[in-house]
Amino acid sequence: MDNLTLKLRGMSCAACANNVEQAILSVPGVIDCNVNFGAEQASINYDYKRTNLEEIQAAIEAAGYSSFSLSEEQGEDDTETASRLAEQQELVLKLKTGGVISIFLFFGSLPMMTGLNLPFIPSFLHHPWLQLVLTTPVEFWCGWSFFRNAWKSLKHHTATMDTLIALGTGTAYLYSLVVTLFPGLLISQGLEPHVYYEVAAMVVTLILLGRFLESRARGQTSAAIRKLMGLQAKTARVIRNDVEMDISIAEVRINDVIVVRPGEKIPVDGEVIEGASTVDEAMVTGESLPRKKQPGDEVIGATINKTGSFKFRATRVGKDTFLAQIVKLVQEAQGSKAPIQRLADQVTGWFVPAVIAIAIATFVIWFNIMGNLTLATMTTVGVLIIACPCALGLATPTSVMVGTGIGAENGILIKGAESLELAHKIQIIVLDKTGTLTQGKPTVTDFVTVHGTANSNELGLLQLAATVERNSEHPLAEAVVQYAKSQEVSLATVNNFLAIAGSGVQGIVNDHLVQIGTQRWLTEIGINPDSLQQYQLGWESSGKTVIFIAVDGALQGIMAISDALKPSSAQAVKALQNLGLEVVMLTGDNQQTADAIALQVGITQVFAQVRPDQKAAIIQSLQSPIQNSKSQIVAMVGDGINDAPALAQADVGIAIGTGTDIAIAASDITLISGDLQGIVTAIQLSRATINNIQQNLFFAFIYNIIGIPIAAGILYPIFGWLLNPIIAGAAMAFSSVSVVTNALRLRNFQPGVK
Numbered sequence: 001m002d003n004l005t006l007k008l009r010g011m012s013c014a015a016c017a018n019n020v021e022q023a024i025l026s027v028p029g030v031i032d033c034n035v036n037f038g039a040e041q042a043s044i045n046y047d048y049k050r051t052n053l054e055e056i057q058a059a060i061e062a063a064g065y066s067s068f069s070l071s072e073e074q075g076e077d078d079t080e081t082a083s084r085l086a087e088q089q090e091l092v093l094k095l096k097t098g099g100v101i102s103i104f105l106f107f108g109s110l111p112m113m114t115g116l117n118l119p120f121i122p123s124f125l126h127h128p129w130l131q132l133v134l135t136t137p138v139e140f141w142c143g144w145s146f147f148r149n150a151w152k153s154l155k156h157h158t159a160t161m162d163t164l165i166a167l168g169t170g171t172a173y174l175y176s177l178v179v180t181l182f183p184g185l186l187i188s189q190g191l192e193p194h195v196y197y198e199v200a201a202m203v204v205t206l207i208l209l210g211r212f213l214e215s216r217a218r219g220q221t222s223a224a225i226r227k228l229m230g231l232q233a234k235t236a237r238v239i240r241n242d243v244e245m246d247i248s249i250a251e252v253r254i255n256d257v258i259v260v261r262p263g264e265k266i267p268v269d270g271e272v273i274e275g276a277s278t279v280d281e282a283m284v285t286g287e288s289l290p291r292k293k294q295p296g297d298e299v300i301g302a303t304i305n306k307t308g309s310f311k312f313r314a315t316r317v318g319k320d321t322f323l324a325q326i327v328k329l330v331q332e333a334q335g336s337k338a339p340i341q342r343l344a345d346q347v348t349g350w351f352v353p354a355v356i357a358i359a360i361a362t363f364v365i366w367f368n369i370m371g372n373l374t375l376a377t378m379t380t381v382g383v384l385i386i387a388c389p390c391a392l393g394l395a396t397p398t399s400v401m402v403g404t405g406i407g408a409e410n411g412i413l414i415k416g417a418e419s420l421e422l423a424h425k426i427q428i429i430v431l432d433k434t435g436t437l438t439q440g441k442p443t444v445t446d447f448v449t450v451h452g453t454a455n456s457n458e459l460g461l462l463q464l465a466a467t468v469e470r471n472s473e474h475p476l477a478e479a480v481v482q483y484a485k486s487q488e489v490s491l492a493t494v495n496n497f498l499a500i501a502g503s504g505v506q507g508i509v510n511d512h513l514v515q516i517g518t519q520r521w522l523t524e525i526g527i528n529p530d531s532l533q534q535y536q537l538g539w540e541s542s543g544k545t546v547i548f549i550a551v552d553g554a555l556q557g558i559m560a561i562s563d564a565l566k567p568s569s570a571q572a573v574k575a576l577q578n579l580g581l582e583v584v585m586l587t588g589d590n591q592q593t594a595d596a597i598a599l600q601v602g603i604t605q606v607f608a609q610v611r612p613d614q615k616a617a618i619i620q621s622l623q624s625p626i627q628n629s630k631s632q633i634v635a636m637v638g639d640g641i642n643d644a645p646a647l648a649q650a651d652v653g654i655a656i657g658t659g660t661d662i663a664i665a666a667s668d669i670t671l672i673s674g675d676l677q678g679i680v681t682a683i684q685l686s687r688a689t690i691n692n693i694q695q696n697l698f699f700a701f702i703y704n705i706i707g708i709p710i711a712a713g714i715l716y717p718i719f720g721w722l723l724n725p726i727i728a729g730a731a732m733a734f735s736s737v738s739v740v741t742n743a744l745r746l747r748n749f750q751p752g753v754k
């Protein structure tokens with residue numbers, strides 16, 4: 001199975017998105033497909049053994065739309081923008097032509113519309129033949145795309161918003177043409193031979209105007225992506241054959257040695273090999289404090305070198321760089337569908353046919369009841385015009401695009417619209433202790449053996465312990481090894497090494513069986529761990545982790561390891577509680593230590609001594625409904641490595657990453673910097689986005705809900721009100737613009753401000 005994202009062109013409304021989706025799904029071998037109108041993107045899951053990119057693109061082509069793949073975008077980008085520009089220019093020309101002509105027609109029809117005698121308007125403007133000559137180019141040149149697209153979809157037995165506009169304005173035009181040619185037809189019926197050319201021309205112009213404004217505003221919804229891509233440096237100074245030279249970023253290869261001076265942008269990802277400096281990584285990680293860099297440290301492309309100069313070896317270039325991955329991820333997220341959009345999708349599916357049915361009913365009823373052809377035609381045109389579902393298709397995707405973009409700017413990577421939507425419903429948030437609340441860089445602070453402290457026995461035991469721990473990748477093990485190094489203890493070799501997850505490690509060193517782990521584990525394997533209790537209890541109550549070292553089945557010493565809290569932890573926990581969330585701590589560590597840490601950060605609910613494989617089960621139990629209420633939405637925050645099952649079990653899995661080793665895959669949301677404040681921001685952003693979507697849906701529906709019945713003439717019998725088709729056209733154009741503009745308002749989102 002393979003996954004593919006295509007950029008789409010030629011869609012004019014959500015009904016088009018439906019058509020493209022159907023076209024792609026009809027290709028044998030396509031498993032699943034999701035077309036996003038707002039992002040003009042399709043994401044497709046397909047079986048690469050049964051179909052390929054060409055077949056899928058051909059199907060899209062056959063349905064009357066065009067596509068190009070996101071991955072080949074680098075090359076395609078220029079032609080893409082060029083053709084888009086040409087299209088824009090043509091649209092502007094059509095808009096100007098339509099605008100000027102519409103103004104003449106508008107003044108020409110004013111006397112008739114208002115029923116007043118307006119002497120300043122020359123009467124020739126009202127002449128039907130002149131109006132015909134003026135309107136024809138507007139209808140068939142400016143409005144040509146409506147007819148072309150309507151025809152294309154008719155061939156595929158579908159209908160889109162273009163169908164409605166073509167029908168609406170075409171009807172107004174044809175009606176007027178008939179009246180111009182055979183005024184006698186109406187006069188014989190006792191009706192005035194009024195023409196409605198201005199309706200055809202103005203509606204076309206207004207809708208073009210709406211599209212123009214909409215596409216301009218829509219361009220801004222992907223501003224975040226462009227901003228991210230703009231961060232990329234253009235050139236790199238590499239050393240090749242001992243010569244320093246400036247080359248373009250595209251030519252940088254892995255293992256190139258690159259020189260960076262103070263104030264310069266770091267071109268690609270790499271590892272420092274010489275020199276030292278501090279680097280401002282805010283643009284990529286959201287972390288505001290500059291980071292110190294020295295040989296061995298990772299640097300991220302697009303971040304800015306501050307103080308010193310250094311050399312580094314390129315480790316990731318081109319589309320593999322951290323920045324490129326972020327851009328790709330955000331693009332994919334922007335194209336994904338939020339569950340809240342399903343409603344809009346369902347509506348658009350039957351919307352256009354339903355509107356055509358209502359329009360026909362309107363015509364039939366008015367013509368039969370009133371016997372008035374003019375009234376029947378104009379109400380029908382009004383219904384067709386006001387009913388366009390285009391704003392509906394924009395409501396969700398535009399907000400999602402802006403929301404995910406804002407997230408990325410703040411160092412929050414949101415995998416898809418679904419996670420973005422779900423985050424605002426989180427009720428319980430589970431925080432892992434090590435690496436999440438704490439810095440995850442534990443250090444040994446105390447060490448005592450059964451023979452007391454500071455004797456030769458101590459270093460011997462330390463050697464045994466560190467020798468075993470060197471084979472474990474657990475952060476605690478790392479701390480023990482570091483401590484041994486600082487005491488200048490050399491390490492021996494270990495045999496039969498075994499790690500028991502959540503309990504400890506063991507191995508044979510110099511013919512001694514060494515076992516290091518939790519108090520509980522030692523008890524389980526029949527070793528009494530209690531002889532150093534007076535030290536143990538004090539250390540634990542200050543929040544340190546105590547590990548127990550046994551040699552040949554007897555306790556020989558214990559060690560206290562402390563892992564400092566992140567400076568932001570307590571504040572973030574408080575902020576989460578203020579948002580109304582229940583904050584829970586989950587850890588494999590001992591109960592006393594866990595309680596002590598929980599107290600420091602203000603958490604009351606603690607699950608301690610949880611084995612790694614039980615963490616997911618705890619999440620599940622938190623999710624289950626409490627007494628005849630609904631099930632709970634639980635988020636899990638972890639460092640993404642050993643917490644993967646729990647992250648996956650949670651409704652929203654939030655991974656904390658540092659630098660470039662982020663486990664993007666395991667989580668729904670990734671906080672690039674380790675700062676927990678990011679969780680608060682993510683939840684606030686989710687709330688703001690959902691709010692925004694709801695406003696958009698309101699804007700999108702309100703025009704149709706109010707407009708269609710009025711246009712159909714529901715108020716005519718009571719008040720004599722009808723909706724002038726021109727007003728309908730204006731409302732329609734305004735609805736999409738107001739939706740996109742409202743979505744752009746989301747860009748003002750400020751993290752941390754409620």
Ligand SMILES: Nc1ncnc2c1ncn2[C@@H]1O[C@H](COP(=O)(O)OP(=O)(O)OP(=O)(O)O)[C@@H](O)[C@H]1O
Binds near residue numbers: 474505517518590610
């Ligand atoms: N390599 C090891 N050396 C010594 N003790 C270990 C080792 N691995 C695990 N332990 C013991 O097992 C306990 C539980 O480990 P686990 O990895 O499940 O959780 P943790 O990393 O301490 O905490 P958290 O669940 O918050 O990440 C540790 O607190 C430690 O006492």
Ligand SMILES: [Cu+]
Binds near residue numbers: 161387388389391732
């Ligand atoms: Cu529309």
Ligand SMILES: [Mg+2]
Binds near residue numbers: 434588642
């Ligand atoms: Mg852990």
